[in-house]
Amino acid sequence: AAEMFDRGLLAGQHVVITAGPTREAIDPVRYISNHSSGKMGYSLAEAAIDAGAQVTLISGPVNLPAPARCQRVMVESAEQMLEASLNHVSQCDIFIASAAVADYRPAAIAEHKMKKGKEEIMELHLVKNPDIVATVAALENKPFTVGFAAETKDVIGYAQGKLVRKNLDLIIANDVSRSDIGFNSDDNAVSVISIDSIKELPLCSKRQLAAKLVEIIAQAQTGSAK
Ligand code: CTP
Ligand code: CA
Numbered sequence: 001a002a003e004m005f006d007r008g009l010l011a012g013q014h015v016v017i018t019a020g021p022t023r024e025a026i027d028p029v030r031y032i033s034n035h036s037s038g039k040m041g042y043s044l045a046e047a048a049i050d051a052g053a054q055v056t057l058i059s060g061p062v063n064l065p066a067p068a069r070c071q072r073v074m075v076e077s078a079e080q081m082l083e084a085s086l087n088h089v090s091q092c093d094i095f096i097a098s099a100a101v102a103d104y105r106p107a108a109i110a111e112h113k114m115k116k117g118k119e120e121i122m123e124l125h126l127v128k129n130p131d132i133v134a135t136v137a138a139l140e141n142k143p144f145t146v147g148f149a150a151e152t153k154d155v156i157g158y159a160q161g162k163l164v165r166k167n168l169d170l171i172i173a174n175d176v177s178r179s180d181i182g183f184n185s186d187d188n189a190v191s192v193i194s195i196d197s198i199k200e201l202p203l204c205s206k207r208q209l210a211a212k213l214v215e216i217i218a219q220a221q222t223g224s225a226k
Helices: 002-006 039-050 078-089 132-137 155-165 206-223
Strands: 014-019 024-027 030-032 054-059 071-074 094-097 104-106 126-128 144-151 170-175 187-194 197-205
Touching: 014 039, 014 078, 024 104, 030 104, 039 054, 039 094, 039 206, 054 078, 078 132, 094 132, 094 206, 132 144, 144 155, 144 206, 155 170, 155 187, 170 206, 187 206, 197 206
Parallel strands: 014 054, 014 094, 054 071, 094 144, 144 170
Antiparallel strands: 024 030, 104 126, 170 187, 187 197
């Protein structure tokens, strides 16, 4: 079997993938999160493994089993996801950020379960989370870095902005205003954007899409001067 993997598109490559949502604690029993299922990231991990890569999957809380032949690191918060990412990127060739990281977290985690007060309105103070993919892309020995952008309008424009701002090599954009695709769907349609190209991938299963994306990423990475 080892010889088979040697011939894969990503043979000998170490790929780190973030996936799923993050969970930002409010108190011991509550948190802020989102509806990310982790399916796209897990499908990418499987496709990368099938292409012969050594894969580290850094996962927020999801209801998915760890792919076979994969190192999975479970985390909860964005800060933990950043720490785990930095622990694993130093020897990696490709970093793929598919996680739906919470943009903000409670400024403080209450030590005890918060009690309902007399007030009709309660305010929660939030602080910005670190940007994991931008932090990785700013490293001196930066891996080939791929981001995702889920948008509801001006999809290509916003995604191009993120590509440039975060110093990414590729960004995979999808229109989550469409009812046939998105966070919990088994299918997806995306645009793959680099600094000088846009490629549309039509609607298909996340599994098929992942295989196609791995192919595109492997080609783009080979083409990029390292
Ligand atoms: N991302 C990240 N760390 C964060 C926020 C986002 O690594 N704290 C990554 C995501 O995994 C994704 C890319 O950045 O690959 C774009 O995420 P997105 O939420 O679309 O971008 P933001 O910069 O957070 O902008 P906004 O949510 O305002 O659109
Ligand atoms: Ca965001």
